[in-house]
Amino acid sequence: KLQGVLLGLSNTAGVLAGVFGTAATGYILQKGSWDSVFQVAVLLYIVGTVVWNVFSTGERILE
Structure with missing residues (x-):
């Protein structure tokens, strides 16, 4: 059950990044x-x- 939720959330985040990234680049x-496009990309990578x-921690969050 939890796997499906996590898959849905991560898939949605990836699709939204593709949609907004393409629009922002244009x-x-x-x-x-x-x-300018590459400067924005570098800034996002640094952030x-x-x-x-x-x-980030080394502790296990989900069991």
Whole structure:
């Protein structure tokens, strides 16, 4: 039961990232260049890395 919920949530997150990422890339390209697209990508990677390092632990959450 829990596996289906987790699969649904992760699949939804992946699809939404694809939809919004494509739309955002088109918008950025209308206003700027590919350099701007890659700068946004790098910024998102850095923010994700910082959040992961701040909140990640070695403890088991789900059993």
